[in-house]
Amino acid sequence: MSNRLAKISLPIWLTTIFGILMIIEFFFSMPKIVTDTNTLLRSWVTIVSAAALILGTLILTIAHVKRAYERKTGWYYSLIYIGSFVVAGALGLISVRETNFMWIFNNMTSPIGAALYSLTAFTITSAAFRVFRARNWKATVMLVTGFIVLMMLLPVGAAIFPPIVPIGEWIRSFPSSAGFRGMIIGISLGTIGLGVRIFLGRQKEHLGIREEKKEAS
Amino acid sequence: MGRPVWYLFGSTDLTTPSILAPTIAAFQTLSYTARVAARLGAKFFVPLNQGLAYTMASDIVREAYLAENKLEDFDPLKTVMYLPAGADRMYIINHMWEEQVAGAFFLGSWYHEAVIYTENAAREGAVMLGGTDTTHNIPFLVAICDYSVIGEELYALGAYVSQDVLQSSSLAGQDVGKYFAIIAILTGAVLVTAGISLSWLFALGW
Numbered sequence: 097m098s099n100r101l102a103k104i105s106l107p108i109w110l111t112t113i114f115g116i117l118m119i120i121e122f123f124f125s126m127p128k129i130v131t132d133t134n135t136l137l138r139s140w141v142t143i144v145s146a147a148a149l150i151l152g153t154l155i156l157t158i159a160h161v162k163r164a165y166e167r168k169t170g171w172y173y174s175l176i177y178i179g180s181f182v183v184a185g186a187l188g189l190i191s192v193r194e195t196n197f198m199w200i201f202n203n204m205t206s207p208i209g210a211a212l213y214s215l216t217a218f219t220i221t222s223a224a225f226r227v228f229r230a231r232n233w234k235a236t237v238m239l240v241t242g243f244i245v246l247m248m249l250l251p252v253g254a255a256i257f258p259p260i261v262p263i264g265e266w267i268r269s270f271p272s273s274a275g276f277r278g279m280i281i282g283i284s285l286g287t288i289g290l291g292v293r294i295f296l297g298r299q300k301e302h303l304g305i306r307e308e309k310k311e312a313s
Numbered sequence: 314m315g316r317p318v319w320y321l322f323g324s325t326d327l328t329t330p331s332i333l334a335p336t337i338a339a340f341q342t343l344s345y346t347a348r349v350a351a352r353l354g355a356k357f358f359v360p361l362n363q364g365l366a367y368t369m370a371s372d373i374v375r376e377a378y379l380a381e382n383k384l385e386d387f388d389p390l391k392t393v394m395y396l397p398a399g400a401d402r403m404y405i406i407n408h409m410w411e412e413q414v415a416g417a418f419f420l421g422s423w424y425h426e427a428v429i430y431t432e433n434a435a436r437e438g439a440v441m442l443g444g445t446d447t448t449h450n451i452p453f454l455v456a457i458c459d460y461s462v463i464g465e466e467l468y469a470l471g472a473y474v475s476q477d478v479l480q481s482s483s484l485a486g487q488d489v490g491k492y493f494a495i496i497a498i499l500t501g502a503v504l505v506t507a508g509i510s511l512s513w514l515f516a517l518g519w
Contacts, residue, residue: 141328142328144365145327145328145364145365147364148363148364148365148367148368149363149364149365150364151364151367151368152363152364152367152368152395153364153395153397155367155389155390155395156394156395156396156397158390159390159391159394162390208399209399212399212400212402212403213402215403216402216425216428216429219406219428219429219432219433220425220428220429220432222432223428223429223431223432223435223457224428226432226435226457227453227456227457234455234456235456238452238456276448279448279451279463279464280448281494281498282464282465282491283446283448283464283465283468285465285487285490285491285494286338286446286464286465286466286467286468286469286487287334287446287465287468288490289465289468289469289483289484289486289487289490290334290337290338290468290471291334292483293472293480293483294337298472298477298479298480298483299341299471299472299475299480301340301341301343301344301345301373301471301475302337302340302341302344302369302373303372304344304369304372304373304375304376
């Protein structure tokens, strides 16, 4: 098998064939063999995703072991990772429903995750301040409409200035909806365009393939 | 000088169709960006929190460095890094400060993480390019990023930057498709307004 066939042609052909198989089932009623093949392919996706997760975890572990071994900056954090990985992995392998494993999940993983998420509240506040500054007329439009919709949603807004509610409703129902629908139609057409380019093998960078560009004559 | 360029994807769960399409579109641009970074000797960093997307991105960036004969600059453990979901946020925020990120790409399917990361990149004075098809985040990325690609431009970006004649010409073909869609939408609106129904066309079973 030539190098080009293995690295370029085969992945493109596989993408095209499997992609078309999935799409035709959506639009037309297909024989059982096609629907069965598609069901099989979808289960392959789950298996490949799981395998990729294992690969990702392995690479992360190798990176931390390497950092701890070479005593690079923050190597002790790597030791914490390795320890956590070994303990949680071992308990999970025994049984994911086992009390100790669930204790780790409920009392350590979940609270740490919640704490990390809550920290982002501060970032979101300062980001809102940065975005809602009236730097130019476009940002001013965003500031004014954002303020109106916010006041509409807050009980205090209607109490201070009752007409804010119909104005806010009008912004949400008409200019905002029209903009969103236009955007969604454009995005759908863009997705179709990308799909066609991928199926025809014109765009293949996502497969790690990049041939030298053809200069316009 | 010497400050890194980051390429961030947002949500990368490739088994979700609404996330798959923008992520694949962002992969197309990643290939070009990684190649330019390799050519110029810029520090390039791609963090990902999903295994499948990680393996794909790793392959794309490696090929880009290989194409520029700079494979020695590609660190398989650092250039593209897998960060477990949940831990990725604090790692990215912390390292954006530590490494003083100079440029950041926010392409793909972005949800609330866009607010967190762009804010931190903005604090570091990074030049930002943002683009997503997630409608509720488009206004935010347009407002905060120095450069933005809006909606379907994300899908065209990979073809545009490739400077490949065939890919660029397909964008022109896509525009023709848009004109047909606009005509169809306008015709449909006029017919519905006039009370003319074409529903019998769709009842033929095809």
